[in-house]
Amino acid sequence: MKKFRGISLVAGVAALGLTLSGCAAPEELTPTETTEAAAEETTAPLITVAWNDIASDFNTSSAAGNNVSNSIPAYLSGSGFNYYDNSPALVKNTEFGTYELVSEDPMTVTYTINDAVVWSDGTPIDGADMLLSWAAMFGYGKDAEGNYLFQHAAPREDLASKLPTVDGKTLSFEYDIPYVDWELQFGIGVSAHGTVMMAYPEITDPAEAKAKLIEAIQGNDLEWLKAVADVWNTGYQHTDTPENPLVTLSSGPYMVEELVADQYITMVQNPLYTWGPKPKYERITIREIADSTAAIQAVENGEVQIASGQPTADVLALVQALTNASYETGDEAAYEHIDLTTNNGGPFDPASYGGDAEKARKVRQAFLLSIPREQILENLIKPLNANASLRNSILLIPGSPNYEAMVAESGVADYLGTDAENLEKAKALLAEAGVSGTIDVEFWYPEGNVRRGQQFELIAANAALAGFNLIDESEPDWMFTDPSVNPTNPHDAVIFAWAATSLAVTGNDQQYGTGKPSNFSGYSNAKVDALLEELNSTLDPARQFEIQLAVEQEMWKDAYSITIFQFPGLAWWETAVDGVSLNPLVPYYFWNFWDWTPTAG
Template sequence: MKNRRRTGLVALLSAVAVTLSGCALPYQSQIVEGTTITVAFNQAFDNYNTSSSAGNATKNANITYMTNSGFQYYDNNPALIKDTGYGSFEKISDEPLTVRYTINEGVKWSDGTQIDAADMLFAWAATSGAFADTAAVFSPASTAGLDLVTQTPEIGEDGRTLTLVYDDVYVDWELAFGVGMAAHGTVMLAYPEITDPAEAKTKLIEAIQNKDADWLAPVAEVWNNGYQFTELPENPLVYLSSGPYIIEDIVVDQYITLVSNPVYTWGPSPKFERITVRFIADFVAQLQALENGELDIVTGQPTADSLAVAQGIADSTGATIFQGEEGAYEHVDLTFNNGGPFDPATYGGDAAVAQKVRLAFLLTIPRDEIVDKIIKPLNPNATIRESFLTIPGSDRYKAITASSGAADVRNLDIERAKSLLAEAGVTTPVDVKFWYPTGNTRRQQELELIQKSAALAGFNVIDTNEPNWEFTDPSIFPINPHDAVIFAWQSTSLAVAGSDQIFGTYTDPLEKGGNYSGYSNPAIDALLDELEVTSDPSKQTEIMTEIEKTLISDAYGTMIFQFPALTVASAKVSGVKIAPLSPGYFWNFWEWAPVTE
């Protein structure tokens, strides 16, 4: 899916992307010396490797989007734009599906090292599952699509080309692959005695081709954990850049500053010499900082009160308000494997009892009240979202929700919840440890409504908020310690497949991707595998409907609403445009420009 936590993580939009082509004109820097723009986000950066399970978060992707380049990106339509200044790819065969990727000569990491086939081969090794169940255990956020490339990809004679051969068709092949962490940098971090980038790449290529998992094990460890930082690392290999900016400074939980990359000579040129992203959880505090001239762009999870504040600031300062609907949806997931109230193990392995307790809890979540009180003041047309895989208003949404069983669990039903708990034979009150990110006002309001409603059926919902999303990092919590969590999946693409990142079975916690629930159902696994290789749209809808039916029957969790978007830009900056997909308003950072009076 390539979804991210909306901090956050990710939902799928079932649509076909329009592919356009950017023009590879001679690069001309448009940086204005001495200029700085200061913007805000509600979560602090903490991981440079957004392809890893621990790093797969919007808060990190916002930063790496500005420090790294790629074969393509989405604009705000959203249409897929190819960056031909960086490189190119083409499908060269349908049977078997074969795709060739080429990095342009002169496209370099910020230390001057050419980006090439070694970097691409490394990305495949780390995110395909090729070394699962070996000493070299990579922990990617997703292996969708690349798990179908079981042959080691071939490197071209130019050293900048890599060819992937799929075992089967893959519906989202155009979105499946890109360069991640620097091959030479990761190797040199794992093996400090190697100081030559060329030697590092050669040894990495040989190890991957020879399947030398023992040699690769320290490399995998660095890939998994070596890019987590909240202060500027002493070793610049940890934050190598392939994009317009390089990380210059970080202050823990306060801000990160990026400075223009002198090595970058391809792709669109930004205008500001520096971008500082401040980490401010409270959206009203962001707005006040904008009013005081301390911030130029702010965004957050708005409430009716914060919208009123934004409107007042716009009236008094000339700031521009951008509203819309984001490609993110709020949801509550329940944990299946932590020994809590929703885990069959709690009831001697009785899955039917655990399912009744899960369903009872989900029926107490006051979704209509949440939408009416918290979201409709921002978006009068807001409705409850009733699909895990598709967005309201899409062609598939109506077809799927009409047949998925969503109607059976649509409404708040306290009496039915009580009956289910009685049938399950559990003693009430049932304690439920409920997590939301500390400092998130809107989710705190949601929890308060859930606590009051769930108590009526016999649930004691315990607030276990913490700020760092630690349950998403398998190195900290291999099993989610919370019984229920509330966050949003943020779409990063228009992919059809990829939901195995969330719903697919795992055995090793390091390979669970975004499955923080410990959910496992062989029927779902088979359907997800089938969806990956199905190109017929009507058949895709049938498969997706079966997936939804099973998730609802299993009482996996529930959806609440599509995110209302609210971004405010000061009168001192032009070029700001919001976008539904991650990275949101950062998508066109190169177009931001200072307004001169």
């Protein structure tokens, strides 16, 4: 369950589904003419690439599975109605299917999957698969305690409560409100028949499994659906090659062939895939190499053809010194930030001060002010990008149309002094709050992440001057993000990045809304909840910014979170490979894997 979280949880995980390993061998499938032709076009047997972590969950729509490391194999083995190029611009994938806004009042959309599109076991991808995605995505069904049956990363029961119409390979449904990001909201996830057949092994016919799922959802048979939801929630979690081939069914160019925990995942071309560009490599192996220096060495030695990592000045210098590789730098649509936990009985929880919310707020603000943002930027980021600046907005990307206005009016100005000035403010706030002595702060960062470790050291040293004692609670598995393990975040402060998967306007309610599944630190503000709900159906750009500004004014006042910097991106690859380019959005350099081409000779 290792995780590097992704931000636009409602948008970027539309195309999932993985396969092979333990599945019927490729030679047992009946090849079509297209499959045979595609095999002749394959120009290389294998490309090996590096990433800092390996997949551990094949359902990237689930709360536990929604992270970048899982989304990359899902992208390689999935298909969907659209994707982002590296402009970034939204590209419709009409070879997979089509979608249409058929009515604006009520807002009604229709999705149709093309006839040739099938799962890697030959089962048609159809309305049952879309209905399963709809049920999970839109919060269909709750248990006796009021919990969602399907533990989606961003369930949106507020958007589409009316049952869809299913007709073969077509699904139509209505939105309850005019929803701004409707084009990004919906997509295919894991297979319907595979999920049902894992829940009910006595069902062996995919058509029967699909029919029973449709009947259960349309008939509101929550008792029967409970087993299906349990599989959807946790049945796709595997750190080694799954024995059951249903776990890794593919809807895209590649299928899972082998997964070895903490080492690598190998994917092989799906012989039934005909509805999109064919990749130039028969197999892709993604090796887990967490250390960027080791990834550079692997490319230099020819063990890995493409790699990426969190860049430091030393890493960039080593990449530039490679004689057998090209590289590219650029900003990613991800930003570093620190969240403070407000409901775990720690130093930032009002309960620790007899319910005194204002006292807890001042302690939170003091801690955020003690974070040496300037020093972090100067020491760790500017050596990579001399023009880098602090990110001073929670919701808006630097350079976006309203960014400067947001910074001027949001209240972030309270945090924009020098590190030295902010440190004095922090001391004064603690004195105002009547808090003296050393304040222990249990601080989490992902173990093994060099840059985060460096940030921890800088923060610990500076915060100590204000009276905070940081306790290192680093661990590699991001357990605080899994509510089944930690219903309440045990750490007082966590540092990680929200990584954008789309250019959606909405979706922030899933991170900052009260009780939302990606709100890991107990933040709750009724005004913020109402504003973000309004944003979902606000089509006027001017009003959208007014809402976003009001949200940030509340959040900066609450002293819940602080932004630090926009992620610098860096990828390097052997000159023996052409077609590699960065994308600021997830899945980063994997976005056009079908263009990767071995160079002649």
